[in-house]
Amino acid sequence: MLVQDIIGRYLGCAEWALRGGGGRLPSTFIDQSDPPFFVGHAEAEFIPLAQSQSFAAALDAAGVAVELAVVPGDDHSIGILDAGMRERVAGFLHDALANPAVPLA
Structure with a gap:
């Protein structure tokens, strides 16, 4: 194989x-029907920040709601989920689910 x-x-x-x-x-398949995105990224993590920035810019250009949260440090994924980030994610979800672009079934 x-x-x-x-x-x-x-x-x-x-x-x-x-x-x-x-x-x-992921940016290859972006279109206006995509749901809102929350993109979290640490400034010094091993994945270049430019990747998250260009992904967020592509979402925005397609008319997709996007929030890019850049935090200090070099942690990745769940490692950046401190109290402040949890609050930001919860706020994002609250807003996105309270006013969905497509009605929830």
Whole structure:
């Protein structure tokens, strides 16, 4: 089995989406029907901040509500979820769910 096959199975996407690398980027599939996004990123984490910034900019350009929260430090993912970040995420969810772009069923 080729590595590309393994990656395709892991990601659950078609082979065409893996060709050329662009299909692996979340920004490839952004459109105005996407839900609001909260993007949290630590300033010095191993994933470059520019990736989150460009993703947030692409969402904004497509008319998708997005909040980019950049926090100090080098933690990733759950590591940045301190009391302040929990409050920001809760506020984001409160606003997004109180006024959904698409009515909740």
